[in-house]
Amino acid sequence: MLVFVWYAGHLLDVNLVQHFAFVALFPALVLACWGWRALWVLAFPLGYLVVFAVPWGDALVGPLQDFTAHFAVRALELTGTPVLLNGREIITPLAVWMVADACSGVKFFFACTALGCLYAYLMYHRWWKRVAFVALSAAVPVIANGLRVYFTVLIGETWGLKYATGTDHMIFGWQFFGTVLVLLLLAGWFFRDSLLVQEHSPAHDDTFASARSVVWLAAIALLIAGPVLAAGLAAPAASETMHLTAPTIAGWSGPMAAEGGWRPTFKGAAGQVRASYRS
Template sequence: MNRPFAAVAGFSVRTPDWVLAAAAFAVAVVVLLVCYWRTVQSLVWAWAHDGTYQYAFLIFPLSLWVASGLRHQLQASEPVPSIWGLAAVTALVFVWYAGRLLDVNLAQHFAFVALFPALVLACWGWQALWVLAFPLGYLVVFAVPWGDALVGPLQDITAHFAVRALELTGTPVLLNGREIITPSAVWMVADACSGVKFFIACTALGCLYAYLMYRRWWKRVVFVALAAVVPVVANGLRVYFTVLIGETWGPEYATGTDHLIFGWQFFGTVLLLLLLVGWFFRDPPVMSEHSLARGNMPATARTMVWPAAVALLIAGPALAVGLAAPVPPETVQLTAPTIAGWNGPQAAADGWRPIFRGAAGQVRVSYQSAASGDVVELFHAIYTGKPRRGHTLITYGNDLYDPARAQILSRTRRQLDLASGWSTTAAELRLAGASGSRLVWYWYCVDRHCTRSPVLAKLLQAWAVLRGQLPRSSVWALSSPVGGDDADRVRTKLHVFAQALPVPGTPEVQAQQSPDLAGSQP
């Protein structure tokens, strides 16, 4: 049997080469798991504690299963370690280190998962990376918890879709942000109603199904597009039918356990129909022929790439050891400012309670307009030094409202003119909860730079840390209840209050801090 024929037939013709390469890759994976075990724990915690990502427990096994089916194609070419793989490992270790330095879990999770294809390139070469492109890409895309940003847009799409469907079928309906108002009830399209769980899980399954069932690229693209669009439409229909059932037979038939059962049955039926439709258009399996590839890298140079990759993996956690050293907590004694034209500060009510854990100092007070008697609540929290676990301004769990007590009706942005000619863009939240509706304006400040974007705030913190500085990061938030249709009047009131608020970095604000922080930017 000649060598090309043996390779096409799937026999291992380079067993010694692949044994060494597989052993090198296995060692690298073990080092990766051991050295980045804290990141592994964080990733698994995100899968287990957020229902959106529980499907991710299947992604690694599914990727490994698909990769195992491609082992004969891998054996058709010899492993050729690539120096570009070392470059990729270096870049990803740096991303992980930056994420660890700034306590950004998403960066650490992405870098950890992306190191698997980088190690394939470093240990086995470009040919192996191309053969394993789908399972490795599938791993990177769906094993990382990235879908939180989709919740809000999907809520808005679902609410508008359901309202339009209700209008077309003759049901009287009004849309107030994410509230659907009908004659019998007010229906809230909450976070759990966004359909993000079904969207991501269906898209993940659709990608795998398209890869296994189709050979033509356009069929794969069409099916993946359907797998992404169908759950969005299905979720809109689910909300529409839920409201319609409540309007026809009463809200008690559209809520509680019946609501959950109907949702799972509806999504299960839609998914089954999608897979059945895709089955009728499947392509017959084709036995692929594999060309015999040889590398031109000398054997000695190849074996040098493997220990270099392992050394790079160890370098990241080794450099991060100093980051784990305990940092004594710093306490900042904040005093609520005196606002011209407003009486206060006074103790704030419990209707609105932002959550910012680990702050060096925070204050939540209320003020009353001396002219109109209107009430505005102020929240201010400050974080000192570089972000670290348990003391991070932008992190999971820190929010401008308590999700257990309120839901977002809508969000937008507002231009603010502050004192001394300062201006910034604030984010606006319209909240609905047991205590009624309210508006919240908020923005973040890192040193003397203010922004409404948490991403930009993170980047400003990163830039300060990379320059060797210890940033002062803070969040400012204003809130006031909204009754009836007076949202515009409340916005005017918040703007007037903001114009009288001392600007970050001015002596008025610095005087609120403890003496050891005087002269620093909150």
């Protein structure tokens, strides 16, 4: 089914559908070839792949921009800086600061959340600790980005725009985000669980070996079917020669042979006819 979902996304030229269907093929193949037990054992890496390998974060850019702008303005008001918010523009006595798409913090949000999920899976065994750390990993970058914009505006208002724009602006942002990430991981380290070593005896089950071979062959056939259908759709249709005749128009003399010079180009046309008329 996912192959046909990918093919539908290819027909509609929707990249998100194609990306999701392709990535979701991996857990589907594990389920089809090795069963529910293997899927359960590999649940975290496969779920991690599905959630973070699909580029679905564009929808978060706008809300993150709005939150960052309101957070920074509120912080500036609390510290006594005259400020006015106009949409996503932060207006101060010295300059107008724009919370652009690049300032939304969506990249840091996904990087921090992805690292937080991996960290929680490796460091904790209790489910509530994992959930709490993942939630913290998602909230911290959003608040940190608001603080970054606040400090950037405050530095520009206090020491001048040259210290808050250009290369200094980028260096400060990455240093700030790096510091926040290190502090987050250090905070999680103090609450880590002790390492549990579990021994699993190898299980050998050849009962369904032949059935799994059939499933493998069917899965490979379906995986090949999608690109083949897409290639067939993209291939140019066979050219057909269609004999066309220019019509006779009442009140006009013609059709006559068209003069040379400029002529339009119609890609994939089955036939073309050119003629000229005189009134």
